[in-house]
Amino acid sequence: PPWEDAAQELRYHAGAVRSEAVEFSIPSAYAPRDPALAALGREAFTPGASVVAGALALMQLIHERFTYEPNATSVATRAPEALAELYGVCQDFAHVMIGACRARGWAVRDVSGYLLTQPAPGQPKLVGADASHACVRIWVPGQKWVDLDPTNNVLPGYEHITVAWGRDYGDVSPINGFVVGGGQHTVEVAVDGRRQQQRLQSGTVMASGGLNGLDPAAQKSVDGALGDGRGHRTGLGLASSAPSPASRSRRRA
Numbered sequence: 001p002p003w004e005d006a007a008q009e010l011r012y013h014a015g016a017v018r019s020e021a022v023e024f025s026i027p028s029a030y031a032p033r034d035p036a037l038a039a040l041g042r043e044a045f046t047p048g049a050s051v052v053a054g055a056l057a058l059m060q061l062i063h064e065r066f067t068y069e070p071n072a073t074s075v076a077t078r079a080p081e082a083l084a085e086l087y088g089v090c091q092d093f094a095h096v097m098i099g100a101c102r103a104r105g106w107a108v109r110d111v112s113g114y115l116l117t118q119p120a121p122g123q124p125k126l127v128g129a130d131a132s133h134a135c136v137r138i139w140v141p142g143q144k145w146v147d148l149d150p151t152n153n154v155l156p157g158y159e160h161i162t163v164a165w166g167r168d169y170g171d172v173s174p175i176n177g178f179v180v181g182g183g184q185h186t187v188e189v190a191v192d193g194r195r196q197q198q199r200l201q202s203g204t205v206m207a208s209g210g211l212n213g214l215d216p217a218a219q220k221s222v223d224g225a226l227g228d229g230r231g232h233r234t235g236l237g238l239a240s241s242a243p244s245p246a247s248r249s250r251r252r253a
Contacts, residue, residue, distance in 0.1 A: 021107035030168035031099035063153035107139035
């Protein structure tokens with residue numbers, strides 16, 4: 001159905017059972033209401049477009065307009081500031097997409113995790129592979145969540161490893177807390193993601209290439225976006241409707 005009709009499922013209706021997606025359709029600290037985010041959302045979610053088609057268009061817009069620039073923003077940067085500057089890291093890309101989707105009344109989660117350090121043979125290294133990585137997860141009618149990576153303009157595959165999800169970075173940061181005391185200290189963290197021969201079956205590693213129940217219209221939108229490039233890097237990740245809760249920690253992609 002058109003995204004306008006599908007969005008009505010997330011509105012309040014007296015006596016109706018509320019979807020689990022409702023809490024992800026309202027503004028949050030890092031993705032507040034903002035006219036510029038709303039304008040970006042209108043560019044992608046055109047009248048009559050499906051949810052998947054609008055999300056894919058938005059992902060491409062962000063990827064084309066933003067410049068990936070490490071250390072250009074901080075853990076305090078919100079979506080409006082990132083959109084105004086048009087640069088940042090993967091968490092900024094994700095926050096902008098989250099804010100633009102919610103401005104159209106749609107539900108979207110922030111997904112935190114990692115990328116494989118070394119890509120598969122013949123595939124380029126994804127942007128953000130040397131740090132924690134952020135993607136988004138949009139709600140599709142029919143109890144499905146679909147993952148998208150605006151930093152790399154791909155549909156996550158086996159290279160994307162999910163650690164936590166939430167409303168925004170505040171819910172999924174790898175480290176959370178503060179230090180009391182004097183003196184100085186330095187913390188160095190390194191993570192290498194490597195492929196194992198036996199893939200996890202629990203959903204921690206996103207499934208590649210399987211639509212797993214998307215309606216024909218949504219599948220057509222995805223097929224059109226992928227074209228002939230539907231391969232290892234561009235597999236579609238579908239999460240179950242009840243994944244594990246977000247972890248509480250703080251580290252920025």
